[in-house]
Amino acid sequence: MMPFAMRALDLAPTAIECGGGVWGRSGAAPPQSQLTPGRVTRLGSVTRERMQRAPGRSAEVHSVFERAINLLWSDGRLLTLQGPGRLGAPFAVALSRLPEGGAVAPGMRLDPAAFDWGAAETVDVHMPPGPLGFPVDALMCPPVGASIATPARALERALASRDGGAVVAAARGLIGLGEGLTPAGDDCLVGALAVLHRLAPGWLSEDSRVTEALAGAARTRTTDIARDFLLEALAGRFAGSVLAVVTAGSVLSAKLAAERLARVGATSGADTLGGIRLTCRALELGSGA
């Protein structure tokens, strides 16, 4: 073994934080120098269509986070710019690099034509129907936060009984409820919808009253960002981290995907995981009844 020289362990007084490639809803400092156009590496098929429908139109910057910039698109919904990697939202656009040192701030306008997005990979962000490839108990997660525990339990009961009216009532109770930029209740509901689209897709499509009622509540009762996650979820479209959990084909891949999802945001990922788990349980109960 080569001996260590302790002198070599003297550390420089400054440190560099190295950002990962995972889009998160946490962080602080957007770069400040001039915006450098980037290359679009990946986007969802529906997002591509949205961009194609509004060529050459600039979009207002809605909000700026360390690893994401939200644009208010011409259709009144958000479009999220992120760095490379798995799409952090179904309405996200992955760039080869997020604008560096650019003075991006809410209210500014960005011209998407500045981004070279013609050669981008189009990925499917729809939840494919199918069975779960792992037992529900493989998803180790803490219980949902106290602020949403009661409506979350109500949602689980309503789903178990397949009672559309009760599902709407419970889900409306969750929308906009709790801490966070995407309130915890919305995150939980996104997780629940992911499982419904996977395991019981017909249930949502057969009863349009459920989706209409929830879409209406999403448009008026929560934040813009949570609204778009919910509307996309109602349409069966999800972030890569959610798709990875629900479509995992083995216990190991489910656990790894769940661990990754659980670390999104402060509690957003954990609350989404809570919604996934409670819905899996509820549907198991329902099928056994």
Added chain:
Amino acid sequence: MTRAGLVRKSAYQDSVALLTLARDLRTAAGVREVAALMGTPANHDLLRQSGLLTAEAESAGPNDLVIVVEADSESHARAALARAEELLAARQQQRRSTGRVLPRTMESALRQLPGANLALISVPGAWAAAEARKALRLGLHVMLFSDNVSVEDEVALKRLARDKGLLLMGPDCGTAYLGGAPLGFANVVPRGRIGLVAASGTGLQQVACLLAAGGEGISQAVGVGGRDMSRAVGGTMTLDALDALGADAATELVVVIGKPPGPEIERQVEDKLRGLGKPAVVALLGAERGVGPGEGKVRRVSTLEDAATAALSALRRETWTARPFSRDGAAIHRRIAEARAALAPGQRAVHGLYAGGTLAYEAILLLESLAGPVASNLRPHGDGIHRVIDFGADEFTLGRAHPMIDPASRIEAVAALAKDPRVAVLLLDIVLGHGAARDPAGDLAPALRAAREAARREGRTLHVVASVIGTEGDPQGLAAQVAKVEDAGAWVLPSNAQAARAAAGIAGAEL
């Protein structure tokens, strides 16, 4: 009591920022409750049900940030809201002024900080090994803060590190001090002449703080990970770290902290220690081999506190003997007897609620030897009237902050245990230092007070026994933290071992 609120229109703060802001405001003087939420209709209802819906909050829309403070007086509420404004402004300023671009790869980080020689890796376990391998190949020592790294990966990484003459500290390495730089969860301790090699974080912190209290400092402290001395890993980093400490001129004495390894590795460690030519103290918690002076200059002890006091004595060439309590033993025994006498019939159990894994493990060993069997999440198959929970274990931290940062899981447990007529003592650790919560004692104090009061209303005396792991130099300040937890009715002892012994004594153990 009064409530006041402020609303920021279209203020998009990320979730972590909102939680941090609320936590910060809760520590302000005279503040009882804080809500920092988006102004959705459901959150309006939530605030209304909690009695926190002010006129300002009622006017907020779904995209508006609402901050409501409940405080003892208007001046306290106003001060807290002013603090909130300050924090929001500081955050905005930080956004405006930060021109530096965060690197997204290790290579670009190295370009920004040429000459850096250590990477601290804290990513989900599934990706940690790949990042560590990358860092080692770039010639960097690695502190692997991540857990959930497979033993196969650990073995391979440590082989690679050894081949390159580098340290691979971890996985699940919470604390280290290298070249005077504290890494991870670390207390503010002086530099000195004692080198530490420890399996994990809070054990190292306890020893470092007790050494600081005794007037000595740390030369280097290397965390090697809880599995390093297992047969599979073979003590690779423990042995390499000992070589490094042997060659380190500033290190005059070496302390090794861990769990008992297999006999072959234990022999290799002891051989290595004897070969260093420096006095050494070995604390292998739960080792069946008896404590004693050992061979040569190596002394074996059984608790973290003994490791510190034996090291201090060895450096000062004083005779050392293990003592169950460091202060006036007679007074402590009197207090234990008084506390025991105040218990209601049926109150026999000690419940340990721990943030530190090694501290929890030490408490299990001491309680079991003094007061009988202990159930714990650290040993799933055990059972007993007493219980010790490590709230830093994976099942409590997946998607949640560690209990050294976020007290929520322990606060919930304290409230639940207050209703259990069997519980005689709540046993706690409160860990200070860099990386820990701003005010851990203040976070727990209201829950402890409420639990004692709830038990009192039911005719029981619920005792709280605690140790505070920290120093006066820590950002939280040791004395201030001790005062806060004592003010909540806790009995604070100078070490985890002493706290566990006192708890066992109150629950009926003969000490």
